[in-house]
Amino acid sequence: MTFWCGKKVLVTGHTGFKGSWLCLWLQKLGAEVIGYALEAPTVPNLFKVAQVEENMMSIIDDIRNKDRLVSVLKKYKPDIVFHLAAQSLVRKSYANPVETFETNVMGTVNLLDAIRFSESIRVVVNITSDKCYDNKEWSWGYREIDSMGGYDPYSCSKGCSELVTNSFRQSYFKGKDIHLASARAGNVIGGGDWAEDRLVPDIIKSLIKIEPVSIRNPFAVRPWQHVLEPLNGYMMLAEAMWQHGEKYSEPWNFGPDDDHVITVGELTNKLSSLWKENLEIKKDIRKQPHEATLLKLDCSKAKLNLGWYPKLNLEDTLIWTTDWYKEFTWKSEGMKEVTIKQIEAYDKLRRD
Numbered sequence: 001m002t003f004w005c006g007k008k009v010l011v012t013g014h015t016g017f018k019g020s021w022l023c024l025w026l027q028k029l030g031a032e033v034i035g036y037a038l039e040a041p042t043v044p045n046l047f048k049v050a051q052v053e054e055n056m057m058s059i060i061d062d063i064r065n066k067d068r069l070v071s072v073l074k075k076y077k078p079d080i081v082f083h084l085a086a087q088s089l090v091r092k093s094y095a096n097p098v099e100t101f102e103t104n105v106m107g108t109v110n111l112l113d114a115i116r117f118s119e120s121i122r123v124v125v126n127i128t129s130d131k132c133y134d135n136k137e138w139s140w141g142y143r144e145i146d147s148m149g150g151y152d153p154y155s156c157s158k159g160c161s162e163l164v165t166n167s168f169r170q171s172y173f174k175g176k177d178i179h180l181a182s183a184r185a186g187n188v189i190g191g192g193d194w195a196e197d198r199l200v201p202d203i204i205k206s207l208i209k210i211e212p213v214s215i216r217n218p219f220a221v222r223p224w225q226h227v228l229e230p231l232n233g234y235m236m237l238a239e240a241m242w243q244h245g246e247k248y249s250e251p252w253n254f255g256p257d258d259d260h261v262i263t264v265g266e267l268t269n270k271l272s273s274l275w276k277e278n279l280e281i282k283k284d285i286r287k288q289p290h291e292a293t294l295l296k297l298d299c300s301k302a303k304l305n306l307g308w309y310p311k312l313n314l315e316d317t318l319i320w321t322t323d324w325y326k327e328f329t330w331k332s333e334g335m336k337e338v339t340i341k342q343i344e345a346y347d348k349l350r351r352d
């Protein structure tokens, strides 16, 4: 638990949903956190609502600005980097493929190239996605050795980001004291997400307004995990690379167990019953772009070699999520404390 105390950690994408949770957690563990990202992508956003900026250095700039990245690394001399900055939405990637590839692929290239010349950084975790895999629409979980792919621009950009990571690792970092891994997690849920076209934020918005929720495919089966689960994996991975180096400089899957896999319709009903409302589902019959069906990860490697396991069952995952939004809806103040309380509760589960 003392590992992070005093470590200088750069988080790209710190104004986003996952980045905000990660920065608060790192701050709590005593790390000196520096963030690099564009402004928060939604209004409201967790970054503001939970006052994440209060205890960190926040730099607002574009990951496509290589010169600024180089100067930030020079100035702040981080020890560890978590790369989360990305255009993170599948449907937006259909509308803006160039921006998606520039941000997710060239952004990764810019960052890794800047890191190449850093004298302080020892550990880098590139956060990609379970969508990086060539999805064969089968029911087995993908393993880290499976092929990269990606039908839509977002998924493909994450597959490309993986290939870029592998190339930089082999070409520049191997044999040097810079250890680089990638982390592949699936969709996460939790308080403070207001992204467009993500199911849980859509359900919560409808519950608050007491109006039907429009759902594309209520029968689609998806795995659901709390945002703190993969973040725990990213931190364990960084720690393992810091301590044992090259052995851990590889790709890693962090996904939920099979009993976290339920249909979109079931999830909607469970969330509305926790909210104590009867939410009506309206099927969205508009023509939709291609979307992957079930995509599962095989996380044996993380379990066996890192000792990482999901800590929350599905019920607690949903309770923690609705509890957070209830506090936000009915009190709206003190959300930093509410968020930190959940981090502390999760930290306790990690220790037990």
Ligand SMILES: NC(=O)c1ccc[n+]([C@@H]2O[C@H](COP(=O)([O-])OP(=O)(O)OC[C@H]3O[C@@H](n4cnc5c(N)ncnc54)[C@H](O)[C@@H]3O)[C@@H](O)[C@H]2O)c1
Pocket (backbone or CB within 6 Å): 012, 013, 014, 015, 016, 017, 018, 019, 036, 037, 038, 039, 040, 041, 061, 062, 063, 064, 083, 084, 085, 086, 087, 088, 089, 103, 107, 127, 128, 129, 130, 185, 186, 187, 188, 189, 195
């Ligand atoms: N949320 C999920 O369910 C999920 C699932 C799998 C993988 N991921 C990945 O995890 C990471 C974080 O996801 P999130 O849900 O927090 O996303 P988010 O959209 O909430 O946040 C994205 C962050 O990236 C920043 N950003 C976007 N474009 C940028 C640019 N050009 N330059 C600098 N910063 C830029 C935003 O400002 C924000 O800080 C992303 O890489 C995403 O692809 C997310």
